[in-house]
Amino acid sequence: MSIDARNQTFLMRRNFHVGGALLLTLTLGLSSCASPSDVSDLRAQMDTLSTKVAKVEREAGGGAGVSGGTQLADLETRLDNQKLRIARLRDRLERMNHRLDQLMNRIEAQTPASGATPPAPSAPGTPPPGTAGAKTPATAGAAMSPQTTSESPDMIYHQAYADYQAGHFDIAISEFDRLVKEYPDSHLASSAVFWEAQSHLNLKHYKRALALYDAVIHKYVDSPKKATSYYKKGQVYEKLGNKKAAVKSYKRVLELFPLEQQLDDLSKRRLSRLDE
Amino acid sequence: MRQIFVWKAMVGLCLVGALFLIAAPAMAIDLSVITNETRLSFKVVLVGSMEHKGSSFLTKKGEALVRKDLLETGYFEILTPPPAIAAVFAREPLDSVSAHSVAPLGVEGVVGMQFSLQGDGVQLHGVVRDPLNGSILLDKIYRTPGKYSLVVHEFVDDILYQFAGIRGVATSRIAFIGRTRHGYDLFTMDFDGENTRRMTFDNVLAFNPAWSHDRRHILYVTYLHGEPQIIDYDLSAGSRHMLFAYPGLNITPTYSPDGKRLAVALSRGRPSQHTQIYLYTFATKRLERLTYSRSNSLSPTFSPSGNALAFVSDRDGHPQIFLMDADGSNVHRLTFDGSYNVAPAWSPRGDWIAYVCMNDMHRPKICLISPDGTSRIMITHGSGRDDSPSWSPDGRFLLYSRQIRGHSKLAKIWIDGHGREFLGQYSRSVLTPSWSAP
Known part of the structure; x- marks a missing residue:
């Protein structure tokens, strides 16, 4: 995830129950782990370092103004040091975001009444017939009782995600859908929509998957899954034989998320294949 | 060797860095969370020879192994009938009336x-009877040209399936690398x-x-030609061939569950020696790169x-566990506790990922984490250095290497750590x- 996206995610989360979050943070003694100023400072440090690294890389790569192996070695050492510092900062940022996730889970678990809303009359786009198919005994109870609000969002998410990873995509869809309906304001909602889309993709429900990836992109503008959703849309369009739309999706990844190295490289590879 | 050096250097760095880190939080879940499905217990009685014409030595050894196998499944409690009932069994070992006597x-x-x-082989006639109504639950003849243990393992797997409805592990095998006098071998x-x-x-x-x-092949990493390369050992043909021998590092191969693909870490001659993860499809012989980070990705x-x-x-x-989709997208970090988390192994049931973590004494231990990262627990303890977890095919046991005073052994443990x-x-x-x- 890009630093911008991380920061945006953080800001979104801060807006959600900010008072409760701060109170709980203090109560739990986590203030030293994740505070707004910490994250902002980290981001500033990473930006500065990234700029320095880019500059050193340019100098080392171009060779201009560098004469002799000593200077080159010095540049390489500086580059390695800066990269190490960036990695450490990224590690701290990841840990803080993880702590924030945990904090949000605790807040939502402790305030289910305020977080829960009555189930919506219908899903945002009814799942295709058969998606609520056979359920295993272990999960059927949870998945078939949408009126129950005793489960916190993270409990529903945990079960749904486990079902997804076990390949029980039909069940996962109903569980993720339930989370989104019952807790539309949960910080897990956008991820739930994303994994619901993934489940549909695995079941080859391509159009439904597209609609849900679009929901992640447009409805949850600060979603941590936004960049991946653009990429996945490209893949779905490829499956549907819509090469033009696939190219457009991959290009959007490159335009909007230049710091998403992994996705950018994957998108470039896809684009080159589509050009062949 | 550079790879090993890099990781060792990382460990050192982690140990120093860990001094400045906040201590890892207490383990997130109670042991009972992972023991729910592992405590079924069926009471059975073992009856020796159904007829008195078997080989006594073989029967003694075979019965002992059946007992051992049944207990190792964790699903059975073997009762010893009182002398009066034992006498009945001695006369009519598997008669329905005899069976009914232990109900x-x-x-x-x-x-x-x-x-x-x-x-040259061994035959086992195995029967399981229901004491309540005397009906026969299992009646099968097992034959093998090899050792008696093979038929015993099959019999116990069938018994387990009959009672618990799950496929047992008694016919599974374990591969490992063993130290030899002059090096290592498979x-x-x-x-x-x-x-x-x-x-x-x-x-x-x-x-x-x-x-x-399908247990027909074993992939493994060998330094046969000086650099780590991956050999495919075809067990059915008894032949070996080099599968990956790119310049640099060829390490940590693993099959996909359907056996059609494998994932592997290759550096492919990069000057940095950074390994990236590739997906190899057997049918097309196509190698597809999955990771693109400017750092190591492996295991x-x-x-x-x-x-x-x-x-x-x-x-x-620091080395941490990440997840990604099988197309390389959707990469996200899974582990956050500690600075050294390596060697992940995804449970066949899908509910846990086992990996090597560090305890407070900076010794490698085996941890479990749920795939969404919400639950984490350390399941091995003590002074040994635990490494390389591998799941039993039914997802109830973990196998790993445990090193004590420089000597490494294979240890098996239930997933709840007992x-x-x-x-x-x-x-x-x-x-x-x-x-x-x-």
Whole structure:
């Protein structure tokens, strides 16, 4: 995830129950782990370092103004040091975001009444017939009782995600859908929509998957899954034989998320294949 | 070797860095969370020879192994009938009336067996009777040209399936790398540590064996030609061929659950020696790069559905476990506790990922984490250095190497951390175990 996206995610989360979050943070003694100023400072440090690294890389790569192996070695050492510092900062940022996730889970678990809303009359786009198919005994109870609000969002998410990873995509869809309906304001909602889309993709429900990836992109503008959703849309369009739309999706990844190295490289590879 | 050096350097860095870190939070879940499905217990009585014409020596050994296998499944409690009832069994071992006599004891199955020698092989006639109504639950003849243990393992797997409805592990095998006098070689053994067989005689550094889903192939990493390369050992043909020998590092191969693909870490001659994860499809012989970070990515392991992979990367400065989709997208970090989390192994049930973590004394231990990262627990303790977890095919046991005072053994443990036992009689150090499918 890009630093911008991380920061945006953080800001979104801060807006959600900010008072409760701060109170709980203090109560739990986590203030030293994740505070707004910490994250902002980290981001500033990473930006500065990234700029320095880019500059050193340019100098080392171009060779201009560098004469002799000593200077080159010095540049390489500086580059390695800066990269190490960036990695450490990224590690701290990841840990803080993880702590924030945990904090949000605790807040939502402790305030289910305020977080829960009555189930919506219908899903945002009814799942295709058969998606609520056979359920295993272990999960059927949870998945078939949408009126129950005793489960916190993270409990529903945990079960749904486990079902997804076990390949029980039909069940996962109903569980993720339930989370989104019952807790539309949960910080897990956008991820739930994303994994619901993934489940549909695995079941080859391509159009439904597209609609849900679009929901992640447009409805949850600060979603941590936004960049991946653009990429996945490209893949779905490829499956549907819509090469033009696939190219457009991959290009959007490159335009909007230049710091998403992994996705950018994957998108470039896809684009080159589509050009062949 | 550079790779090993890099990781060792990382460990050192982590240990220093850990001094400045906030102590890892207490483990997140109670042990009972992972023991729910592992405490079923069926009471059975073992009856020796159904008829008195079997080989007494073979019968004695066979019965002992059936008892051991049944107990090792964790699903059975073996009762000893009182003398009066035992006398009845002695006269009519598997008569329905005899079986019915143990019903008041709460016995749910009477297991009878008869071993006999058939030429160079062994035959086992196995019967299981329901004490309540005297009906026969299982009646099958098992034959093998090999050792009696093979038919016993099959029989016990059938019994387990009859009672618990799950496929047992008694016919599964374990591959590992064993220290030899002059180096290392590939070995296999039965699931219970018996029948150890040396498969190679190369005497060079080797590690990371990985079984194919049909147990016909073992991939492993060897330094046969000076650099780590991956060999495909075709067990059915008894032949080996080099599968990956790119310049640089060729390490940590793993099969997809359907056996059609494999994931592997290759550096492919990059000056940085950074390994990236690749996906190889057997049908098309196509190699597809999955990771693109400017750091190491290695040790991939597939989810049971084959749609996702867990792997190790030091992209954030320290080795941590990450997840990604099997197309390389959707990468996200899974582990946050500690600075050294490596060697992930995804449970066949999908509910846990086992990996090597560090305890407070900076010793490597085995941890479990749920794939969404919400639950984490350390399941091994003590002074040993635990490494290379591998799941049993039913997802109830973990196998790993445990090093104490420089000597490494294979240990088996229930996923809730109880019942640790050492496997095998191999006297030298053993490394990187891999548990096959049944």
